[in-house]
Amino acid sequence: MAKGVLPNPSATRARILDTATSLFYERGVHAVGVNEIAATAGASKLSLYRYFPAKTDLVRAMLSEHSDRIHAWLDRNTASATGPDRVLAVFDLLTQWFAQPGYHGCAIVNGVTDTRADPEVAAIARAHLHRYHTLLEDRLSGLGIEDPRALSRQLLLLIEGASVVVTIEGTTDAGADARAAAAALLASSAKAAGTCEIVRESARHEATRQVAPHLPTQPPSPAGPR
Amino acid sequence: MAKGVLPNPSATRARILDTATSLFYERGVHAVGVNEIAATAGASKLSLYRYFPAKTDLVRAMLSEHSDRIHAWLDRNTASATGPDRVLAVFDLLTQWFAQPGYHGCAIVNGVTDTRADPEVAAIARAHLHRYHTLLEDRLSGLGIEDPRALSRQLLLLIEGASVVVTIEGTTDAGADARAAAAALLASSAKAAGTCEIVRESARHEATRQVAPHLPTQPPSPAGPR
DNA sequence: ACCCGACAGTACCGATCGGTACTGTGACAG
DNA sequence: CTGTCACAGTACCGATCGGTACTGTCGGGT
Numbered sequence A, B: 001m002a003k004g005v006l007p008n009p010s011a012t013r014a015r016i017l018d019t020a021t022s023l024f025y026e027r028g029v030h031a032v033g034v035n036e037i038a039a040t041a042g043a044s045k046l047s048l049y050r051y052f053p054a055k056t057d058l059v060r061a062m063l064s065e066h067s068d069r070i071h072a073w074l075d076r077n078t079a080s081a082t083g084p085d086r087v088l089a090v091f092d093l094l095t096q097w098f099a100q101p102g103y104h105g106c107a108i109v110n111g112v113t114d115t116r117a118d119p120e121v122a123a124i125a126r127a128h129l130h131r132y133h134t135l136l137e138d139r140l141s142g143l144g145i146e147d148p149r150a151l152s153r154q155l156l157l158l159i160e161g162a163s164v165v166v167t168i169e170g171t172t173d174a175g176a177d178a179r180a181a182a183a184a185l186l187a188s189s190a191k192a193a194g195t196c197e198i199v200r201e202s203a204r205h206e207a208t209r210q211v212a213p214h215l216p217t218q219p220p221s222p223a224g225p226r
Numbered sequence C: 001a002c003c004c005g006a007c008a009g010t011a012c013c014g015a016t017c018g019g020t021a022c023t024g025t026g027a028c029a030g
Numbered sequence D: 001c002t003g004t005c006a007c008a009g010t011a012c013c014g015a016t017c018g019g020t021a022c023t024g025t026c027g028g029g030t
Helices: A011-027 A034-041 A045-051 A055-078 A085-098 A107-114 A119-140 A148-169 A173-189 A196-207 B011-027 B034-041 B045-051 B055-078 B085-098 B107-114 B119-140 B148-169 B173-189 B196-207
Strands: none
Touching: A011 A034, A011 A045, A011 A055, A011 A107, A034 A045, A034 A055, A055 A085, A055 A107, A055 A119, A085 A119, A085 A148, A085 A173, A107 A119, A107 A148, A107 B107, A107 B148, A119 A148, A119 B148, A148 A173, A148 B107, A148 B119, A148 B148, A148 B173, A173 B148, A173 B173, B011 B034, B011 B045, B011 B055, B011 B107, B034 B045, B034 B055, B055 B085, B055 B107, B055 B119, B085 B119, B085 B148, B085 B173, B107 B119, B107 B148, B119 B148, B148 B173
């Protein structure tokens, strides 16, 4: 298997995949041809088809990599917060992402719409949502939430809804709306005993806040965080 | 203008538009050719291009008509409820719609994704969301809500989010989740004085309900209510 | 020196795309 | 009977699609 030293064994592959990701996100899978991808990437179609036997494989690789990148970015940049901020930091980060110039929807949701019948793409998208649940449930733990699973499902609706609404409305208002709704749900979902009062009060206070106080990282690129 | 008696002046147009709506929704705008639309509709391309000078016009007409149909259906079937049910009935109806076999996302959101650059399609989609706000704000009036506009924006996120999540997950759970979240937001958004306690208590009770008690209408077709 | 794999470039394939043009036909009006 | 109209059917256009095949070239390993 080892071929000695490969100077840039798959730099070409990465270049092609990056180009495809960008073009697919910008104009849609069906509106971009493999010729254009290869030409824009400065690669030959032979190279493209060596690494991606079919156009679909390019789409799958793009969505899979995108999902990895988004969740690594989300996880990395919301791990340090404490209390209700642990959850709301996720919404701050997403709001920041949605405000990126050139943002027009979650690449994974768009990809599912573009390739309606592909079960593998559908599986990637399902796994993507599942990762959101995992993240949210983790961030909800220890907050005295009655039913973290149910709440995380509701928060996911806010995330996906905000992504869609931001894209259609062309403004970023929906990001802040989602954060406010998340704070309200968080407050009303905290148990009525123990530390919950602190959480509830804190969340209630958070709900009135306008914008994220700090910008923890460089916002993700249109296609996702780098 | 009047041409005497037209036996079926635009029955052909309607047949073409219906066929296009169905095919576009099923497989996406780019995956369906005008040849197939004409053939499936039992029409000639000449007829198709007489009523729709370009494929884009077909898409625009489809989305515009779809938006009209959906909102007429939503308005008609949620007008009679009273109290917090006025709002939650919207979610019941939507949940019912999402559970339709063959449902895979809002046709308008899908259409925006399919035709990313078309500003006219984008305008139709914005108007579609605006209609949701109008509906929700009306249904929220008289419930003692502090900020109906802000709450209606949050509820819209739940609606669009549920549509996306239902489509990706392949189950209808997200519809019920959206309803539960809406009830929670409704409860926590009711003012602390006046009739609000009734609303709040009622909403709290509603939040524990499992499914819609009554199916007021025939559910909409995959592409929307008939 | 030799070879070999990775590569860009290009020509090409059949199929299909959106859109146009031209038939033939059947229904109705005069 | 003879217009005229809407219509279905079909042939056709240039362009582009996804995918294949074949060049020539460069660089590094032996």
